[in-house]
Amino acid sequence: MKVEVVMAWPRRHEAVVVELPEHATLAQAVEKAGLSGGDEVTGYAIFGINAEATTPLRDGDRVELLRALQIDPKDARRRRASKPKR
Template sequence: MRVEVVIAWPHRFERRELELEAGATVADAVRAAALGHAGEVAGHAGFGVAVQPESRLRDGDRVELLRPLQVDPKEARRRRAGAQRTGR
C-alpha cells in the first residue's frame, strides 16, 4: 500500500511517499520515512485528524507529523483581544 508522511514548518515542508506492507501502522510509516525530526514531533494526524502511533493505515493515507505549539492558543487570543482594545 502507498502512504505519504509529511512534516511542515511555516515556509517549508518535507514529504516522503512510501510503499508499506498491508497492516502497517502510523509508527511503521514514521520509522520508514526516516525524516529525522523525532525531537520536533508532538503528535500524529491523518488528514488533519489526530491518530495514535498504533493506528492502522490504509492505501492512500497521509500521516502528518505535528510540531509542538509555539504559543498557547489562549494566550495568543488574550494578546489579540488586548491589542484590539488599545487600538480603539
C-alpha cells in the same frame, strides 16, 4: 499500499511517499519515511485527525507529524488584530 508522511515547519515542509505492506501501522510509516523530526514531534494525525503510533493505515493516507505550538493561536490572532491596517 502507498502512504504520504509529512512534517511541516514555518515556511517549509518535507513529504515522503512510502510503500508499505497491507495492515502496516503509523509507526512503521514514520520509521520508513525517515524524516528528521526528532524531539520536535509531539503527536501524529491522519488527514488532520489525531492518531496513535499503533493506528493501522490505508492506501492513500497522509500521516502528519505534529509539533508543539510556538504561540497560543488566540494570542497570535490578537496580535494580528491590534496591528494598524494599511
